[in-house]
Amino acid sequence: MIAKLIRWSVGNRLLVLLGAVIIAGWGLWAIKTTPIDALPDLSDVQVIVRTSFPGQAPQLVENQVTYPLASKMLSVPGAKTVRGYSMFGDSYVYILFEDGTDVYWARSRVLEYLSQIQAQLPANAKPALGPDATGVGWIFQYALVDRTGNHDLSQLRALQDWFMRFELAPLPNVAEVAAIGGMVKQYQVVLDPVKLASRQLSHQDVIAVLSQANQETGGGVMELGEAEFMVRATGYLKTLNDFKAVIIKLVDGVPITLGDVAFVQTGPEMRRGVAELDGEGEVAGGVVIMRSGGNARDTIAAVKIKLEQLKASLPPGVEVITTYDRSQLIDRAVENLSHKLIEEFLVVGLVCVLFLWHLRSSLVAIISLPLGILVAFIIMRYQGVNANIMSLGGIAIAIGAMVDAAIVMIENAHKHIEAWEHQHPTEKLHGETRWQVITEAAVEVGPALFFSLLIITLSFIPVFTLEAQEGRLFGPLAFTKTYAMAAAAGLSITLIPVLMGYWIRGKIPPEKNNPVSRWLIAVYQPLLAKVLRKPKLTLIIASLLLLTTAWPISQLGGEFLPQLDEGDVLYMPSALPGLTAQNASKLLQQTDRLIKTVPEVARVFGKAGRSNSATDPAPLEMFETTVQFKPRDQWRAGMTVEKLMAELDSKVKVPGLANIWIPPIRNRIDMLATGIKSPIGVKVAGNNLTEIDQVAQQIAQTAKTVDGISSAIAEQLNGGRYVDIQMDRAALARYGLSITQAQSVVSSLIGGENIGEVVDGRARFPINVRYPREWRDSLEKLRNLPIITPLGSQITLGTIATIAINDGPTMLKSENARPSGWVYIDVRGRDLASTVASLREAVSSTVKLPPGVSLNYSGQFEFMQRANARLQWVVPATLAIIFVLLYLAFKRLDEALLIMVTLPFALTGGVWLLYGMGYNLSIATGVGFIALAGLSAEFGVIMLLYLKQAWQKRIDSGHTDNSDLDAAIQEGAVLRIRPKAMTVAVIVAGLLPIFLGSGTGSEIMTRIATPMIGGMLTAPLLSLFILPAAYQLLRKRRHGKVPL
16 A cells, blocks of 8 residues: 555655645644743643632631532532632632543533532622633733832732733733732721710621712613703712711711711731832732633733833833743743754754765755654644644654655665666666656655654654643643654655655765765674674673663662753742731842842742732742843853752741742642642641641651751641630620621721722722721730620620630641641752652651541652553553554564564663763653654664565575575675664754753753663664574574574
């Protein structure tokens, strides 16, 4: 069938060329329109339910909101994990779905189940779905700064909430624009308890009157004359004087206004997030969160254009400062890999010219490369795969192998032309005769080459089976490599024969005149002769060389992925719980100033607590500082990323803060996927918070003794401080008070309850009622807090309640509705796999678990374990597929087995080079070994193809004794050394720019290329001797004893 397709392509060559032109145009369009990002979207399909429950403590939020929601969401179809966060005033429930679930189907199902549970939630708890965005969605951050001092933090925050947000949110692919830091302006009604008591007023009377005084209504339509007039009645409270003029009641015809019993002012609302810039003080800002699957670079470009347009609309003195811009990383990554692709083109072209010694023949191979790449981009475009580090990397590692078939075909065509000219010395090869010679040359090797490229294509099946994060990370690489190789396989039997017919013309130098060929033959021929004299000894030596890989394998560590240099870095320490916003601001400014002292740092933007986004469930004690570095050419001489991180770590030493430095994108992905912000996390689940806390602290202390662990932080579940007010029911009954009325004192007068909003144009600002601070800033004053009962008597809070200070949780976490405590563990100077093994051993021997408490190791280690488990059965299945393809190519079981036996020898160079480079085994190196298996099989196919051709000639001529077999092996192996050497050379040459390269994305790509280069150096060397020796043994097995 393949031979027929080759003949058809040559016969319809104009149609084939037209198809190539169409593919070229279509591919260029695909390149221009393919979405671009730095990394694939690695986040799980997830839906976030954020519930605002103002003024409520974490334990109460957990009991009344988070637990009911989480337990209900466990029933949502496709939900695999439900993670809950309960913190002051807010509940976050993350529902993570199985891979492949459509995000909008998931959102609709969550909404359905939310409607069922909503009636059971407290009246003032308001749940809402978070944005249709993921951890990769944080693409752009900015700060609003007024260096003139004319605008305070509340005005900057209002500018963000009511101007910037509405201008940026409509942009394409923007899911949410969330506010960071600043202060929300609040209208504060500070009641005077003495004046209230003297006028026999309760706080509930004031709240009711305020609610009635702040509203507007319409009065229908009136007809006056021949016109219609719409009727409206104003009534919104707009100014402080409006508040003071609100009449509470009449006493003997004299109105008592709010100004008589309260002081009204504007001030900041209690906040759970702080932002700071460059250690210079607090700022307000915003973060642009991109919709899942959007084009990051186009979205950021649109945001930048819009911000430039908005500068004219900002108040005088206010400026927008970019604090995080992912487009810089995207541009660096795309530029880096684009340069690598160009370098690979040039190196592969140079190798082709060097070996073929004919420029136009080399162009045949070189021209087929971009067409194969364009086909990959076309399929990427319609499949929805973004152009990113991994998808472009898949094309990059395929380039060398893509021209293999073309090279062998071209070399075979040279041989056939040389043979024809030898047979017809007086004639000139042209016209239809030329096309026949070219066609026969292509048909001779085409089917086997097609199957060899098919083997490389299908060798990536194990990568397609990876799940979760590792699958989403390497899936684009596997797709593009597969598409590029499939395109190369298709072009090898369609376009390549046509281009050979048009371009292999003129004087073609004989192979014996090529100095490279002469040198290769001179070196290889005497060595092969020795091997053929003692084939068994050769196989024994090769087996011993294979066994030497046992030692470096035992020395290699294990990790999920190497750290990716994103250009920026996140500083994410955790402070002690119970931190106030004021103290958080001081600590944030202190750490930002220390970071800014490092010369390579360009900008520092710190955030403590959470932004106004459902994708950011951070407590106030969690710091998140984005550190932007200057361009590399402005760094000090000899400074590297590793040295820079070490210097930062040594400079930033603040008591109470444990340092963790992590890449921004990687962190958000891990935080949303597992909740763990460090490479290793230990989740302690149980029912008793005290037991969970104790076990977590023991694990953290044990972890610090393990070699390679730089920090271990256990979240303190009971690190918060509570003022517990225990109501006395008998006393309440004595004074005619209900629990609700008594608790209203706590929620309103002590905590300060928002009772409405001031409408100021499009802006909305909360109205808050409370007692003065001096009445509630100590336990004794709380006990003496005056209360007016429904019977009109005046009592104190201490009369009806017991007040005490106790410890409690600052934030509660749960997983699948079970409370849990988390331990964050950072690793440096040691591989992940051995560190976790040592940690598990240490924890199991020193930490005794109480009944009902369980441990779960999470983070990147979890991904590594899952990937390894999947590969253990998928790799053998792939080898079976390769074996079937080899059998289809050669139609002989023994010959297919012969190539399969040589595959393990490719490991030798790959393992030793990994060890020499000091790399750990990881998913990236595993992908490299998987790719190596296909390449090694391809080389075996080419070698066996030439051996079979040479032997078949002698069988056809009736020469089948042992001397003829040796002569056939010499011809097939030695005289056809050039195409085999070219195959190895173009593959290695194509990988060298990746292997030797640096820059964004090189950490992963280098680890993929390392085993491929190492294996392609040893596998061909071994196969050049092993395959001929084994083939000799295979053919002599019926001819008596074979010499050792």
